[in-house]
Amino acid sequence: PLFVMNVYDRVVPNYATETLWVLSSGVCIVFLFDLVMKSLRAYFIDVAGKRSDILLSSNTFARVMDIRMQERPARVGSFANNLQEFDTFREFFTSTTLVALIDLPFILLFLLLIYGIGGSVVLVPVVIIPLTILISLTLQKPLEKVINETFAESSKKHAMLIESLTALDAIKGSRAEGVMQRRWEQFNARLARLALRSRLLSTGTMNVVQFFTQLSTVAVVIMGVYAIMEGELSVGGLIACTILTGRCLAPMGQVAAIFTRYHHSVAAFKSINRMMNLPVERPAGRKFLHRPRLNGDIQLNNLTFCYPGTKIPALRNVNLRIAAGEKVAVIGKTGSGKSTLQRLLMNFYQPTEGSILVSGTDINQLDPAELRGSISYMPQDVMLLDGTVRENIALSAPLSTDSAVMRAAAIAGIDDYINQHPQGYDLQVGERGSNLSGGQKQAVTIARALITEAPVVLMDEPTTAMDSTTEMLFQQRFRPYIENRTLILITHKSSMLALVDRLIVLNDGMVVADGPKQDVLNALAGRN
Structure with a gap:
């Protein structure tokens, strides 16, 4: 944005091509540095995520193997589906989520730049940002309810699948294929309805954020034109403010997506946490007698x-x-x-x-x-x-x-x-x-x-x-x-x-x- 503003305000009116090349070279160096930093950031986040993934996965499976038999869930398929939801919980902490969270503090920097260039133009993103957050939060409660229902229904469906595959001989011998097919279709129908509601709510949130982002561009241009007419802002400054406003509101779209992933991960976390809290055969701090070979009495x-x-x-x-x-x-x-x-x-x-x-x-x-x-x-x-x-x-x-x-x-x-x-x-x-x-x-x-x-x-x-x-x-x-x-x-x-x-x-x-x-x-x- 600063590069564009200087080109419009200084280079174009004065035909200063030498300044243009100097500014262009500086911007290219900045872009190259930005590329290197983003690549390093993604690499280190992924490496840290991989290590934590291996550790958490290993600890989770070890915990499952140590659960007391009398505390084991009765539905093995549902239990297995809950373990699979570990991937949902893990993906929430991938580079996409972390990068979006890292970008949030830069919103304040962009607002300061807009204020420094356009003055009162900064009121547009200052009003739009809390408005989009408020609307997104309003839609989260029904979205959370739908996601929890989907999670429970998906566990039941997976349990039925495992049960059907395990007892396939008995099902065929009893000519019960039709019964199982109807149950499967009922599960699919319920999941399809829940998935539709979930998509409507999540896409609705994204569409609202996108609408306000587009509206902010129009509002910035309108306020910028009046500022130019009063001599408070240049054409280059208006273009810079427009670009900075877009950069300022870009994380809002990611935040809306994070809210959706957050509810999925919370549902998965609750399920995993219930499993991790089940009594185990070797509780932490418990000391057993060491008798490696017993005599059989x-x-x-x-x-x-x-x-x-x-x-x-x-x-x-x-x-x-x-x-x-x-x-x-x-x-x-x-x-x-x-x-x-x-x-x-x-x-x-x-x-x-x-x-x-x-x-x-x-x-x-x-x-x-x-x-x-x-x-x-x-x-x-x-x-x-x-x-x-x-x-x-x-x-x-x-x-x-x-x-x-x-x-x-x-x-x-x-x-x-x-x-x-x-x-x-x-x-x-x-x-x-x-x-x-x-x-x-x-x-x-x-x-x-x-x-x-x-x-x-x-x-x-x-x-x-x-x-x-x-x-x-x-x-x-x-x-x-x-x-x-x-x-x-x-x-x-x-x-x-x-x-x-x-x-x-x-x-x-x-x-x-x-x-x-x-x-x-x-x-x-x-x-x-």
């Missing part, structure tokens, strides 16, 4: 447990003692509390009442990782991760040697299939083990548990997907492995009871029988 004292949101106990007043090296099976009808018992032993959930002692120490005093490192654990729900057979077997012991992987696979009975396959242990199992049969997935999960060679073996229905021949082979290979270990076996299959010496019978969350295997079986047979 387990004791349950007056154990009662209710799942979150329920008042009916899944386990009631359970008192048990399992000595180190003992082989025990826990049996009972469906819903009797067998799987709940193994979740409590793994410290996935905390007892509502009572305590669990391992090697004489309450498990709440032990680091969860060290406790689980002393238990070879196989859950009832088989879950393989996308990767190779080797990676899935060695998941709990990533530094295991090939011989250890092969030994665990041999005990589990998966070695024959793997050895005959061209890809061997590099065979890709697919997502959730989709490339393997049910029995093969179960065998890989068994191998994953056994590779840790822990003093306690805890298995929940380990052979439900195996045929009788494969199960018999597994028992033959498994028996020597557990010779000096504690075995806690949860099963419905009577054939698996050959591995144990003691039976514990659960019914409605209570221990109704406990003793030597044959005595308990005879008692149950007599009762029947």
Whole structure:
């Protein structure tokens, strides 16, 4: 603006071409310096943003992995969508936002320049700027409401998508594709309506700012013409004031966009903050007892447990003692509390009442990782991760040697299939083990548990997907492995009871029988 003013006021009337070239050279140097400074500013902001992004993302995922199971949100898809909203929160602090905020203080500088050149002309931007801010703020409340509704609806839609993909076999088997399609379309319709309202409000804000920016140009020209007629302003000064007014109001458009991004980021932040405030297994400042290897002696004292949101106990007043090296099976009808018992032993959930002692120490005093490192654990729900057979077997012991992987696979009975396959242990199992049969997935999960060679073996229905021949082979290979270990076996299959010496019978969350295997079986047979 100052360059243009001097050209019109000094160069053109006097035909001073030498002055023109001097001024032009100076302006080019200033532009070059401005380019370098903007590039450096963007670079340093992006580098700082990248570092903070990596740090925040890492801390967020670590927090998710440390959340207590009983505090985990019930809808996994919605929870995953909330984690994805971390990107929305992160993008608010990108270079675009920071540059806009950095430019705001320069508005005062531009106003001082306009006042120095045009005097009263400065009243135009002084009036327009607070007016645009006031109108933008007025539209923010309804915009915030729409964005929050959109966020909640988007989480539900994502939860339904994850649920549908996970249960695709069941949906097709039940011929429920039409039902799921209607639900999906209903979600899309609601989101489309919310998106339309959001766009109308955000574009309305931008249009108002643009309208006042254009109006300010006209107002500056009108006031400038009267100032020229009174001899208070030159033509070059008017042009400079017009340009400076545009520069002065330019950040207002960015501020309107920042308001919209701000509401999105606040909604994302609230969701992430709720997740970060969930109770974790290793709270800050908590010190655990260091017992890296436990001997396998387990004791349950007056154990009662209710799942979150329920008042009916899944386990009631359970008192048990399992000595180190003992082989025990826990049996009972469906819903009797067998799987709940193994979740409590793994410290996935905390007892509502009572305590669990391992090697004489309450498990709440032990680091969860060290406790689980002393238990070879196989859950009832088989879950393989996308990767190779080797990676899935060695998941709990990533530094295991090939011989250890092969030994665990041999005990589990998966070695024959793997050895005959061209890809061997590099065979890709697919997502959730989709490339393997049910029995093969179960065998890989068994191998994953056994590779840790822990003093306690805890298995929940380990052979439900195996045929009788494969199960018999597994028992033959498994028996020597557990010779000096504690075995806690949860099963419905009577054939698996050959591995144990003691039976514990659960019914409605209570221990109704406990003793030597044959005595308990005879008692149950007599009762029947």
